Each structure stands twice: as C-alpha cells, then as structure tokens.
Amino acid sequence: MENKAKVKIIILAAGKGTRMESDLPKVLVSLNGKPMIQHLLESIRLSGLDPHPVVVVGYKKELVIKELGNKYIYVDQKEMLGTGHAVHMTEEILRDKTDNVIVLYGDIPFIDHQTIQNIFAEHFSSKSKMTMGTVKLKDFKDWRACFEHYSRVIRDESGKIIRTVEKKDATEEELKITEINPCFFCFDAKWLWEEIKNIKNENSQKEFYLPDLIALAVKENSLESIEIEPHEALGANTKEELQTLERMREKM
Numbered sequence: 001m002e003n004k005a006k007v008k009i010i011i012l013a014a015g016k017g018t019r020m021e022s023d024l025p026k027v028l029v030s031l032n033g034k035p036m037i038q039h040l041l042e043s044i045r046l047s048g049l050d051p052h053p054v055v056v057v058g059y060k061k062e063l064v065i066k067e068l069g070n071k072y073i074y075v076d077q078k079e080m081l082g083t084g085h086a087v088h089m090t091e092e093i094l095r096d097k098t099d100n101v102i103v104l105y106g107d108i109p110f111i112d113h114q115t116i117q118n119i120f121a122e123h124f125s126s127k128s129k130m131t132m133g134t135v136k137l138k139d140f141k142d143w144r145a146c147f148e149h150y151s152r153v154i155r156d157e158s159g160k161i162i163r164t165v166e167k168k169d170a171t172e173e174e175l176k177i178t179e180i181n182p183c184f185f186c187f188d189a190k191w192l193w194e195e196i197k198n199i200k201n202e203n204s205q206k207e208f209y210l211p212d213l214i215a216l217a218v219k220e221n222s223l224e225s226i227e228i229e230p231h232e233a234l235g236a237n238t239k240e241e242l243q244t245l246e247r248m249r250e251k252m
Contacts, residue, residue: 013106014058027106046113082207182233
C-alpha cells in the first residue's frame with residue numbers, strides 16, 4: 001500500500017473527569033495553565049513520529065475537538081467500554097494504513113518525546129509484537145504513593161516479563177514488587193487487530209482492557225519492554241493527583 005506509515009499514535013481521551021469534580025472531559029482539565037492533553041500533544045509533536053495522531057473522544061467530544069482543532073483524526077467511542085474497546089474503535093481507519101501503533105493517554109501528560117521515540121525504536125529493532133514501558137520505583141512513598149494501585153510487573157529469573165498482576169489480585173509477595181505497568185504500549189498493527197478481538201470483558205466493570213494483550217504477547221514469546229522515568233507515568237484522576245502533577249511540572 002502506498003504511503004503506509006511506519007507508526008501511528010492513538011491518544012485515549014474519551015473519559016469524564018468525575019473525580020476531578022469537573023464537568024469537563026478529563027483531558028481538558030487545566031494543568032499549569034493549559035489542558036492536560038496539550039502537554040502530551042507537544043511531546044508527540046517533538047517526537048516527530050506522527051504529525052496527525054488519532055484521538056479517541058467520547059464525553060463532550062465537541063469540546064475536545066474544538067480545543068484541538070483539525071490537526072488530528074477523531075474517533076468517537078460512544079460507549080465507555082474500556083481501553084481495549086477504545087483502541088478497537090480505531091481499527092476501521094487504521095487497518096492497512098500503518099505497520100505499528102503506539103497507545104498513549106490524554107490524562108498522562110508528562111511522557112517525554114524522547115521516551116516516545118525510544119519505545120518505538122525498541123519495538124522496531126526487536127520486531128516484537130508488543131513493546132511496553134515499565135516504571136521501576138524505589139518505594140510507594142511520598143508522591144510515588146499514587147502508583148501503588150498500578151499493576152505489578154512479574155519477571156522470571158532471567159528478567160523476562162511473564163505477566164502483570166492487578167493490585168487486587170496480587171499476593172503479599174507480589175505487592176512488594178516496585179516495577180509497575182503504566183500501560184504505554186507499541187504494537188505490531190497487524191497483530192493488534194487480530195488479537196484485540198480476543199480480549200474478554202470478564203471483569204466486574206464488564207470492560208475490555210488493553211493490558212490483557214500482554215498475556216497473548218507473552219504466549220507468543222514476543223513481548224519487549226523499556227524502562228521509563230516515574231514522573232512520565234504520572235496521571236491525574238483526582239484534584240489531589242492534579243496538584244501533584246502541577247508541583248512536578250514546576251520542578252521539570
């Protein structure tokens with residue numbers, strides 16, 4: 001196919017900022033004077049990987065589209081059925097248009113442009129089906145406490161990722177692990193569209209979760225990872241977490 005892109009970036013931006021005590025879509029909540037998603041878009045722009053990312057919108061989508069303008073491709077997630085469902089919604093416009101897909105989040109604004117490049121570089125060189133960023137922490141104290149609810153990354157004796165486990169499902173020993181999964185992923189596009197159909201919604205939320213693809217990549221022995229800086233994985237679900245982000249931004 002002509003002009004097939006090496007990589008396309010999907011930004012998940014459909015959520016409502018309920019716990020922010022705001023009627024705005026979460027990605028439009030102000031962080032140091034501009035909407036959270038604008039910080040992410042600047043990093044994507046500086047990465048040079050994708051001049052026209054796909055933005056998955058949902059709650060009050062017209063506000064997001066008005067803020068961002070016509071530089072981006074918009075996909076409407078009419079039902080909030082999870083991150084896996086959101087990415088699946090983009091298949092129609094991305095299938096056969098790109099070799100690889102990176103998934104980022106409009107409410108996790110501080111990922112650096114170099115990190116985005118590094119995730120893709122690792123993925124491209126390894127020729128893996130899936131590449132993920134992980135964060136290694138010294139502990140879950142102070143500002144790092146917000147990471148305690150993230151899933152833990154489980155490795156074998158050789159250092160290879162064999163699975164991730166949600167906090168609620170983790171054993172006492174697993175909860176001591178301080179490597180977490182912030183859900184930054186790069187996929188082989190063809191593999192993604194085939195395997196995303198196999199994600200189940202057998203959970204209390206009845207949602208389709210993108211990290212469920214990790215187990216499928218492990219099964220094929222085709223999962224790679226790179227380490228990223230903790231502050232790059234900070235997101236905001238509450239006003240308190242937003243204040244943490246604002247303090248971190250001032251130090252950056």
